Every structure is written in C-alpha cells, then in structure tokens.
Amino acid sequence: MPTHQNDSTGRASTLLPKRRTAAAAGEAEVKAALLNLLRGRRTVRQGTTVISELGLGGYKNRADLVIVNDRTHRFEVKTKLDTLARLDRQVEAYSATFDLVSDVAAAQHMNAVISRVPTWLGLYEVHERAGGPVVKLIRAAQLSPLRTKLGVIRSLPLFALRRSVGNGEATWRRAEYEAAAETLAARTLRLHFATFLRQRFEQTSAEMMQGAVGRPIEADDVKRLSVWRPLRAELEPVTEQTTSCESFDWETYCSMAASFGPVPNDVLAKLGHVSQPTLPRWAPTPRRSALAGVSDC
Numbered sequence: 001m002p003t004h005q006n007d008s009t010g011r012a013s014t015l016l017p018k019r020r021t022a023a024a025a026g027e028a029e030v031k032a033a034l035l036n037l038l039r040g041r042r043t044v045r046q047g048t049t050v051i052s053e054l055g056l057g058g059y060k061n062r063a064d065l066v067i068v069n070d071r072t073h074r075f076e077v078k079t080k081l082d083t084l085a086r087l088d089r090q091v092e093a094y095s096a097t098f099d100l101v102s103d104v105a106a107a108q109h110m111n112a113v114i115s116r117v118p119t120w121l122g123l124y125e126v127h128e129r130a131g132g133p134v135v136k137l138i139r140a141a142q143l144s145p146l147r148t149k150l151g152v153i154r155s156l157p158l159f160a161l162r163r164s165v166g167n168g169e170a171t172w173r174r175a176e177y178e179a180a181a182e183t184l185a186a187r188t189l190r191l192h193f194a195t196f197l198r199q200r201f202e203q204t205s206a207e208m209m210q211g212a213v214g215r216p217i218e219a220d221d222v223k224r225l226s227v228w229r230p231l232r233a234e235l236e237p238v239t240e241q242t243t244s245c246e247s248f249d250w251e252t253y254c255s256m257a258a259s260f261g262p263v264p265n266d267v268l269a270k271l272g273h274v275s276q277p278t279l280p281r282w283a284p285t286p287r288r289s290a291l292a293g294v295s296d297c
Contacts, residue, residue: 028219030077030126031065033135034104035217037124041137043067049198050205052225056155061093064104068197071099072190073141080106080128084113091117096151099190100141110138120145152189153181160196164189201225 031052038044049068056063065075074094078084087103094101095118102122105113110125117123122141127134156164158174165180181189208217208224 026219027064027077027079028222030079030104030133030135031222032217032219033126033133034065034075034077034124035222037135037137038067039217043069043073044209045069046209048205048209049202050208050225051197051201052222054197056093056097061090063094063098066098066197068194068201070194071143072097072194072197073100073102074098075102075104075124078103078105078109078113079126080108082106082109084109084116087113087116091121092146093151095121095144095146096148097155097193099143099147101144102141104135147186147190149182149184149186149189150178152186152193153178156181156193156196160192163196164192 035044035050044050044067047069051066051068052064054063054066054074055061063074064077067073067075074097076087076090076094078087091101091103100122102124103113103117104124104126106126106128110123114123120142121139121144123138125136125138127136153161158177161174161177161181162168164184165177168177168180184192204225208221211224212218212221
C-alpha cells in the first residue's frame with residue numbers, strides 16, 4: 001500500500017512499495033536447488049551419498065558437490081558472482097577422477113561455459129528468482145573418457161590407498177603405494193574410491209537427507225554436510241563465521257592427527273580442553289613406522 005512522507009521541500013510525496021527482486025544466490029542456495037532437482041529425478045535417493053566441499057589431491061582441488069551412487073558424479077558450481085578463470089583446470093582435474101562431471105552455472109555464464117567444456121560434460125543452468133534460485137538441466141553428463149587410474153589413485157588418502165593394495169612393506173612411502181595401486185584394474189580402483197567416499201561421508205549425508213524429509217532441501221541443510229561440524233562443536237563455539245566458512249584446516253587436522261597420535265595433555269590444557277577430541281570413525285588408525293624417521297605420509 002502506498003505511503004506518504006514529506007520531501008526536502010516540505011511537500012508530501014508518495015512512496016510506492018519496493019518491488020521484490022532476486023538477490024544474487026550464494027553457493028549453498030544453488031546446491032540446495034540442485035539437490036532438489038536431483039532428488040526429484042531420483043538421482044539423489046535412499047542410499048545416495050552426498051558430499052559438499054570435497055578436497056582432493058592434497059587439497060589442491062575442491063569439488064563443490066559430489067554424488068555417489070553406483071558411479072561418482074562431481075558438480076562444479078559457478079554462481080553469478082564467480083568467474084570462470086579456473087574452469088579449464090577444474091574440468092581437466094576432475095575428469096580424470098570422477099565417472100561423471102557436470103558444471104552448474106548461472107545463466108550469465110552459460111554461453112561461455114558451453115563454448116569451453118567438452119560435449120560429454122553435463123550442464124545445469126541457474127536462474128535467480130525472488131523465491132530463490134532454480135536449477136534446470138541443460139545436458140545430461142556422459143561417462144568421462146578422460147578417467148585414468150592415476151587420477152583416482154591421487155584422490156585417495158594414504159590410509160585408503162593402503163587398504164586398496166594391502167599394508168605393503170614397512171618402508172613404503174606414498175610413491176610405492178601408488179605404484180602398487182596402478183597394477184589394479186581400473187574398475188577395482190573406482191570401487192575403492194567410491195567405497196572410501198561412502199564410508200567417510202555416509203553419516204552426514206544420511207543426517208542431511210533425514211532432516212529434509214517431506215520438505216525441500218535448504219541452504220542450511222547443505223551446511224550440515226560438513227563432517228567437521230560435530231568436532232567443531234566440541235572444540236569451539238559455533239558462530240556465524242564457523243558455520244558459513246568451510247576451512248581446509250579441519251581437513252588437514254583430521255588427515256594428519258592420526259599420524260601424530262593423541263594430543264598431549266599439556267597441550268590440551270593450554271587449549272582449554274580436558275579430553276581428547278573424537279575423530280570421525282573413518283579417520284585412519286595411528287600407525288608407527290617400523291623404522292624410526294620414516295615418514296608415514
């Protein structure tokens with residue numbers, strides 16, 4: 001309803017209601033819209049593992065969203081506020097690792113994305129609406145022809161690599177485990193990779209899906225996919241900053257913690273904690289090298 005106020009001259013002026021416009025959608029909102037589309041298409045269903053912010057290759061690369069069913073499917077999100085500067089490198093890196101690869105891009109980016117990506121790569125277009133972003137399927141992904149054994153091997157942490165090839169020799173470093181893994185069949189390696197992802201993320205994925213039963217998936221649901229939320233809740237107060245920022249520090253913490261063993265009590269005391277933090281159940285079991293001075297990484 002129009003309202004009235006006096007302008008700088010003292011005369012009454014009419015203010016019309018502001019028209020609601022679509023704000024620039026954030027990455028979490030786009031992911032939620034994508035997951036709703038995939039759930040409607042039964043790509044995301046009971047037994048599916050959903051992963052957000054997956055760090056790979058020593059955390060040099062980060063997959064925005066990964067879906068694990070009988071195949072692994074990686075999604076790269078490009079919002080209206082993102083650039084395409086890293087697009088080519090991201091496509092190259094993930095096409096060697098995942099069975100299926102898709103880009104989810106804002107409508108403003110779509111023409112540029114289409115001109116730069118291969119025809120087998122899946123495409124989803126993001127349209128911003130007043131009620132939130134809407135994601136539409138443009139082109140379904142096909143199996144990546146660029147998948148390699150090495151792409152999968154280098155995406156596995158050392159403890160998962162050990163499980164793939166056996167314990168190996170006491171003096172083996174990562175290079176020896178990678179060489180042993182290359183003797184395995186490509187299908188076997190992909191199975192090990194999918195199994196590792198399920199074991200690591202199935203709990204947070206199931207909790208997120210259970211929380212969204214009977215309603216659309218929302219941005220806050222996507223944030224619940226972080227495997228670090230329970231550990232963060234134990235170690236620090238939950239604030240807007242810690243819940244909105246996904247830091248690789250926690251990835252590094254959990255990957256390295258098992259190699260160094262328990263945190264010394266005097267260190268915990270200085271940090272203000274009285275007990276050892278509990279690592280997620282998929283974390284590697286501490287293992288001492290048979291030879292002193294031999295790295296476990």
